Amino acid sequence: MDSSVKKNVTITDIAAHANVSKSTVSRVLNDTTPVNEDKRAAVLAAMKEMNFEPNIFARGLASGQSYTIGVVTQNLGSPFYDSIAQGVIAGLAKTAYSPLFADAQWQPEVGKAAVKTLIGRMVDGLIIVGTCPTPDDLEELNQNIPMLLVGTQVKQWPDRCMFIDNEQAAFEATQHLIELGHKKISHITGVPTHEDSIGRVKGYRRALKEANIDVDEDLIYEGNFDGESGVAGVETLLKRKKSFTAIFAANDATAFGARLALYRQGIRVPEDVSIVGFDDQTEAALVTPPLTTIQQPGDEIGIAAAETLLKIINKQEPEIQKLTAKLVVRDSTCPPSSGV
Amino acid sequence: MDSSVKKNVTITDIAAHANVSKSTVSRVLNDTTPVNEDKRAAVLAAMKEMNFEPNIFARGLASGQSYTIGVVTQNLGSPFYDSIAQGVIAGLAKTAYSPLFADAQWQPEVGKAAVKTLIGRMVDGLIIVGTCPTPDDLEELNQNIPMLLVGTQVKQWPDRCMFIDNEQAAFEATQHLIELGHKKISHITGVPTHEDSIGRVKGYRRALKEANIDVDEDLIYEGNFDGESGVAGVETLLKRKKSFTAIFAANDATAFGARLALYRQGIRVPEDVSIVGFDDQTEAALVTPPLTTIQQPGDEIGIAAAETLLKIINKQEPEIQKLTAKLVVRDSTCPPSSGV
DNA sequence: TTGTAAGCGTTATCAT
DNA sequence: ATGATAACGCTTACAA
Numbered sequence: 001m002d003s004s005v006k007k008n009v010t011i012t013d014i015a016a017h018a019n020v021s022k023s024t025v026s027r028v029l030n031d032t033t034p035v036n037e038d039k040r041a042a043v044l045a046a047m048k049e050m051n052f053e054p055n056i057f058a059r060g061l062a063s064g065q066s067y068t069i070g071v072v073t074q075n076l077g078s079p080f081y082d083s084i085a086q087g088v089i090a091g092l093a094k095t096a097y098s099p100l101f102a103d104a105q106w107q108p109e110v111g112k113a114a115v116k117t118l119i120g121r122m123v124d125g126l127i128i129v130g131t132c133p134t135p136d137d138l139e140e141l142n143q144n145i146p147m148l149l150v151g152t153q154v155k156q157w158p159d160r161c162m163f164i165d166n167e168q169a170a171f172e173a174t175q176h177l178i179e180l181g182h183k184k185i186s187h188i189t190g191v192p193t194h195e196d197s198i199g200r201v202k203g204y205r206r207a208l209k210e211a212n213i214d215v216d217e218d219l220i221y222e223g224n225f226d227g228e229s230g231v232a233g234v235e236t237l238l239k240r241k242k243s244f245t246a247i248f249a250a251n252d253a254t255a256f257g258a259r260l261a262l263y264r265q266g267i268r269v270p271e272d273v274s275i276v277g278f279d280d281q282t283e284a285a286l287v288t289p290p291l292t293t294i295q296q297p298g299d300e301i302g303i304a305a306a307e308t309l310l311k312i313i314n315k316q317e318p319e320i321q322k323l324t325a326k327l328v329v330r331d332s333t334c335p336p337s338s339g340v
Numbered sequence: 341m342d343s344s345v346k347k348n349v350t351i352t353d354i355a356a357h358a359n360v361s362k363s364t365v366s367r368v369l370n371d372t373t374p375v376n377e378d379k380r381a382a383v384l385a386a387m388k389e390m391n392f393e394p395n396i397f398a399r400g401l402a403s404g405q406s407y408t409i410g411v412v413t414q415n416l417g418s419p420f421y422d423s424i425a426q427g428v429i430a431g432l433a434k435t436a437y438s439p440l441f442a443d444a445q446w447q448p449e450v451g452k453a454a455v456k457t458l459i460g461r462m463v464d465g466l467i468i469v470g471t472c473p474t475p476d477d478l479e480e481l482n483q484n485i486p487m488l489l490v491g492t493q494v495k496q497w498p499d500r501c502m503f504i505d506n507e508q509a510a511f512e513a514t515q516h517l518i519e520l521g522h523k524k525i526s527h528i529t530g531v532p533t534h535e536d537s538i539g540r541v542k543g544y545r546r547a548l549k550e551a552n553i554d555v556d557e558d559l560i561y562e563g564n565f566d567g568e569s570g571v572a573g574v575e576t577l578l579k580r581k582k583s584f585t586a587i588f589a590a591n592d593a594t595a596f597g598a599r600l601a602l603y604r605q606g607i608r609v610p611e612d613v614s615i616v617g618f619d620d621q622t623e624a625a626l627v628t629p630p631l632t633t634i635q636q637p638g639d640e641i642g643i644a645a646a647e648t649l650l651k652i653i654n655k656q657e658p659e660i661q662k663l664t665a666k667l668v669v670r671d672s673t674c675p676p677s678s679g680v
Numbered sequence: 681t682t683g684t685a686a687g688c689g690t691t692a693t694c695a696t
Numbered sequence: 697a698t699g700a701t702a703a704c705g706c707t708t709a710c711a712a
Contacts, residue, residue, distance in 0.1 A: 010689055021699045026691060034697065056461055057406070058689030060397035061704045068440075073429070079622075082422050089413070089443045098461060099441050100408075103429045120393035121438060227626040256626035263628040282419075283623045286567045286596035288603040350705055361683045366707060376681065398705030401688045684711075693702080 070118030087302015170203025190250035230257020245336035289331035410458030427642015510543025530590035570597020585676035629671035
């Protein structure tokens with residue numbers, strides 16, 4: 001709690017105080033070479049007494065290490081990605097590393113700039129949440145710096161991606177509906193080009209196929225992961241006059257939107273139409289009716305990502321954990337009745 | 341799309357390429373001294389061509405500045421605080437500064453450690469989201485480093501806090517209900533000791549008082565800002581057998597919880613009970629019925645905070661903007677009928 | 681306006 | 697095991 005604004009204490013000061021050379025001080029600081037016990041003690045004492053704190057810039061400049069992890073986020077306010085970011089912060093909290101954030105706004109250009117900034121800041125590794133740089137850029141990156149893609153799947157880098165099996169999860173979501181007796185199941189997709197979305201569509205189709213239910217393309221609506229597309233999806237479906245008794249939405253936001261559109265038409269959930277979402281964001285348990293959804297543990301993913309990246313940085317075996325999503329059944333699904 | 345992995349480009353390289361000295365390159369980089377237009381152009385061209393990115397450590401070491409802003413967050417997954425954090429990222433995006441995050445988990449101890457880490461990393465300024473260090477710690481901090489508290493109000497530092505007028509906003513929320521004809525209005529509070537919560541309670545009381553409605557203490561339930569407390573609040577209210585026709589919830593999450601509890605009891609919203617929330621988080625517009633709430637622009641607050649802090653750092657006039665919240669009327673409120 | 685050169689506080693490479 | 701000393705990349709007097 002000393003306030004003095006005097007010059008910062010440097011290893012040179014410590015060296016003088018402990019009667020050793022700068023190098024020795026550096027050695028005890030980094031534990032890189034054996035140092036005699038008495039000298040080490042003297043140095044440690046001096047450091048304590050003088051309240052020494054190493055200058056991270058000098059350190060970084062000289063060593064090339066920054067003890068900083070760059071995190072590229074997508075400022076879409078998506079609760080899932082937010083929770084991943086929070087997880088990364090948590091995962092790094094007890095380590096010597098700190099997370100440095102930059103935002104890509106879902107734009108490859110911006111993402112590229114963000115990465116550039118981060119690299120300019122000499123980050124020791126990169127966690128890219130929700131993709132964004134193009135595969136080419138990624139390829140280039142991956143050779144220069146330890147990197148991990150999180151919350152999404154990029155084919156090119158199976159061992160550098162941390163994601164859940166979207167297809168399988170979507171399969172289970174759809175299967176849940178089928179087991180309840182539904183046959184006319186609609187799917188409102190996410191951004192069609194997004195890997196996650198593609199996987200979920202696949203799972204949906206596979207579940208239907210395995211149950212010998214023909215896929216009716218008119219029951220599939222191409223959305224974009226946000227609430228509005230859920231609203232639009234239901235409105236379109238209704239306009240098409242196709243009857244359906246259930247909806248599998250690509251994520252919770254979409255599910256909320258779909259539920260709202262049904263509400264406006266006086267169509268009951270789940271009595272008339274069942275809904276399954278994807279993400280299990282906080283609100284899923286609070287909406288009416290509480291939403292049956294796929295639980296995707298964003299924070300755990302973030303924590304695991306941080307740990308894994310640190311291992312990669314320290315040249316340990318990467319060991320990508322396979323994170324699993326699971327179905328959480330709440331009140332938005334039930335056996336079909338009339339349908340709509 | 342050049343891929344070469346060669347050594348990083350330094351100002352020395354740029355200098356050579358542009359036929360000037362290192363100093364000149366530094367000058368155009370920092371805009372600190374006039375430089376001839378042709379040389380400046382040559383330097384700029386070289387920087388672009390060689391894809392130059394200044395090394396932040398070298399810079400920091402030489403100048404004492406880090407071009408880094410420390411951001412202390414509260415990992416509560418609260419959408420409001422998340423959006424502030426996103427806003428800070430956005431506000432810093434186009435500047436030379438980058439945000440360095442650390443998490444305080446709503447614990448003063450952890451917050452203190454977080455701040456220490458950040459300072460050890462020589463951040464040029466500190467943005468503390470949602471408070472956490474104790475006032476004493478803050479006092480000490482404020483003298484050593486430019487600092488801004490965001491999304492909350494701490495009496496001691498009126499000119500270092502960026503927050504909306506909670507009392508006024510709550511007043512308007514309650515007034516809206518009163519104008520619709522409600523007289524028996526319940527309030528489910530946030531964390532009782534939290535400044536924001538205290539302000540909202542005050543606004544609620546003032547609105548009732550100005551309308552000559554007696555405050556019924558039994559209609560006030562002490563919650564804690566999360567969904568569960570909304571559920572518990574309504575259950576308690578119902579158990580107390582006090583009738584009420586409207587609820588003003590301390591935030592949206594609480595409102596969602598309250599709405600769910602009512603739903604479970606078969607009590608309709610808004611026909612039987614109107615609800616007003618606070619925050620206008622994304623889901624507020626998607627729940628059923630869409631929630632009338634106070635719109636608190638988290639991202640704008642974050643952006644403004646970043647800009648303000650930068651001004652403080654650069655010794656310009658602080659000029660704390662007074663950010664305003666406004667009522668967004670949706671479908672969860674209507675004139676009272678029977679009530680419950 | 682521009683260039684030279686001396687730091688900034690560490691780490692890393694040599695010898696010793 | 698320890699100590700000089702040269703980097704690391706940039707800023708900043710000080711000269712010119």
